[in-house]
Amino acid sequence: MSITKQTIAIVGAGVSMGSAIAKSIAGGNYRLLLFDTNLEQLGSLSEEILQDHPEADFEHMSCPHESSWEADIIILALPHSAEKELAEKIRDVAIQKIVISIANPIDEEFSKLTTRPETSAAEELQQWLPHSKVIKAFNTTFAADFEQPVIDGKQTDAFIAGDDEDALKTVTELLETVGFNPIIAGDLSVSGTLERMQLLLMQLTIENDYNWHAGWKILHN
Ligand SMILES: NC(=O)c1ccc[n+]([C@@H]2O[C@H](COP(=O)([O-])OP(=O)(O)OC[C@H]3O[C@@H](n4cnc5c(N)ncnc54)[C@H](OP(=O)(O)O)[C@@H]3O)[C@@H](O)[C@H]2O)c1
Secondary structure, eight states: OOOSOEEEEEETTTSHHHHHHHHHHTTSSEEEEEEOSOHHHHHHHHHHHHHHOTTOEEEEOSOHHHHHHHOSEEEEOSOGGGHHHHHHHHGGGOTTSEEEEOOOOBOTTSSSBSSOTTOOHHHHHHHHSTTSEEEEOSSSSOGGGGTOOEETTEEOEEEEEESOHHHHHHHHHHHHHHTOEEEEEESGGGHHHHHHHHHHHHHHHHHHTOTTOOOBOOOOO
């Protein structure tokens, strides 16, 4: 467990995944820098964080560049379609930093991935941020899973992929703070599989009415 307090920027912190991640790690040994264009949503998020964690160390930021400049870890809680433009804005301040790709590049009908078969959202992000350590994480869990990571008596698995050993270790600790069971699935090229897994889980969730609270679990001896 890292004893140094790490600073995490969440870009798109106001809604859904961004706010779920912020709330679930606010009690950990982290300083949070929260950015969203919607200040009202950020205000509500702050109230919720303070209710559960009065000692939480966080602040609102006025732009993604400033947030990323101060951060050790950058989480992009945005649709993949917005990531290229965002990457251009933060590229110079994200050098050698961990950038977490949580995106599932899925079309509006939940029928297919929008990325080409030979790549993935995470690998595209790595191309746009060539000097950052892109890690795939948080994409195989729904926003609702963060409040209740134990489903049907089992701790939800959360898969991670990336090329940098230290960065994988750091993100593993982050997932443990949330309450998920982290599993390193492989290098960044595994990201496409993780994104396809979540497309399947979304399709099954719609078909079987899992109420957007479902997750993956590998059962083993
Ligand atoms: N929801 C889930 O359960 C879930 C699970 C796993 C992974 N993910 C992934 O998490 C990411 C965020 O998804 P979400 O469901 O939390 O919320 P979302 O509605 O996809 O987006 C959240 C944030 O993205 C910003 N945003 C949207 N379009 C933008 C654009 N074109 N340019 C810049 N910013 C834009 C929004 O800002 P504005 O308010 O200003 O539009 C908001 O701050 C996605 O990549 C998604 O695939 C979601």
